[in-house]
Amino acid sequence: MGYATIIxxxxxxxxxxxxVSISGGIFMKKFCIRKSLKMALIMGVFQGGMTLTGWGxxxxxxxxxxxxxxxxxxLLLSYLGGKMIYESFKAEKSSLASxxxxxxxxxxxxxxxxxxxxxxxxxxxxxxxxIPVLIIAFVTFLLSLSGVCxxxxxxxxxxxxxxxxxxxxxxxxGLKILLEHTLG
Numbered sequence: 001m002g003y004a005t006i007i008x009x010x011x012x013x014x015x016x017x018x019x020v021s022i023s024g025g026i027f028m029k030k031f032c033i034r035k036s037l038k039m040a041l042i043m044g045v046f047q048g049g050m051t052l053t054g055w056g057x058x059x060x061x062x063x064x065x066x067x068x069x070x071x072x073x074x075l076l077l078s079y080l081g082g083k084m085i086y087e088s089f090k091a092e093k094s095s096l097a098s099x100x101x102x103x104x105x106x107x108x109x110x111x112x113x114x115x116x117x118x119x120x121x122x123x124x125x126x127x128x129x130x131i132p133v134l135i136i137a138f139v140t141f142l143l144s145l146s147g148v149c150x151x152x153x154x155x156x157x158x159x160x161x162x163x164x165x166x167x168x169x170x171x172x173x174g175l176k177i178l179l180e181h182t183l184g
Contacts, residue, residue, distance in 0.1 A: 003135070006131070006132045006135050006136070007135060007139065009118060009132070009136065010047075010132075010135050010136040010138075010139035010140065011139060011143075013047055013051075013112075013114060013115050013118060013136055013140065014043075014047060014136070014139050014140035014143045014144070015143075016110075016111040016112075016114070016173050016177070017043040017044075017046075017047060017111045017112070017140050017143065017144045017147070018143045018144060018146075018147040019147070019169055019173050020043070020107050020110075020111055020144075020147075020169075020170065020173065021039055021040065021043060021143070021144040021145070021146075021147030021148045021151065022147040022148070022150055022151035022154070022169070023084075023151060023165075023169045023170060024039050024099050024107075024147075024148055024151060025147060025148035025149060025150060025151020025152040025153075025154070026151040026152070026154060026165065027099065027151075028148075028151075028152045031149075031152050035099060035148075036145060036148040036149065036152075037145065038099075038104070039099060039104060039144060039145075039148055040140075040141045040142075040144035040145035040148060041141060042104045042105065042107075042108045043107075043108055043111065043112075043140050043141065043144040044137040044138065044140040044141030044144065045108070045137060046105075046108030046109060046111070046112040046115075047111075047112045047115050047136050047137055047140040048115075048133045048134065048136050048137025048140070049112070049133075049137075050109075050112040050113065050115035050116045050119065051115040051116070051118055051119040051122070051129070051132065051133050051136050052119060052129060052133045053116060053119060054115065054116035054117060054118060054119020054120040054121075054122070054123070055119035055120065055122045055123045055129045055133075056119070056123075057116075057119075057120065057123075058120065058123040058124075069113045069114075069116065069117065069181070070113075070177050070178050070180070070181030070182065071178065072110070072113060073110045073111070073113045073114075073174060073177045073178070074174040074175065074177055074178040075174070076106055076107075076109065076110035076174070077107075077110045077111075077170045077171060077173050077174030077177070078170075078171050078174045078175075080103065080106060080107065080110075080167075080170050081167040081168065081169070081170030081171035081172075081174065082167065082171065083167070084164070084167030084170065085164055085167035085168065085171075086167075088164040088167065089164075110174070111173070113177075114177070115136065118136075
């Protein structure tokens with residue numbers, strides 16, 4: 001498998017992480033490079049890690065996870081998005097807006113479940129895994145970091161309820177994943 005193909009796979013896998021990172025950037029009151037790098041790193045590590053995990057599990061496990069992986073992603077993203085929407089109407093803001101480790105790990109898992117299937121397909125192809133994993137993790141890291149930066153600037157538009165918009169984005173991503181898997 002060539003590098004161009006791996007980069008295209010990495011770009012495709014990282015789109016959900018990019019959208020979630022934009023939502024994360026929306027919440028920042030003041031830009032924080034540490035939080036931005038942390039979010040991007042978690043997204044990249046989960047994309048790469050799930051690809052490696054999928055490869056390690058191989059094709060025998062795929063029949064068990066592929067039947068409901070989209071439901072897991074949909075439920076996680078809908079829960080987090082619904083919580084954001086609910087809290088957008090409260091005067092007191094929650095820890096969700098602070099992008100806690102617990103929230104970031106849940107988002108990392110939800111956005112990288114597809115990478116598990118890609119890893120399984122790499123095992124199917126008997127392709128080498130370490131270079132693709134590094135490329136997938138790095139591309140996701142870069143796109144997520146740029147997403148946080150873009151989201152931060154978008155979040156400065158005062159008349160927009162950014163928590164509400166972020167919640168809608170997360171639910172939309174979950175719905176997209178669910179529809180792609182159930183409708184083909």
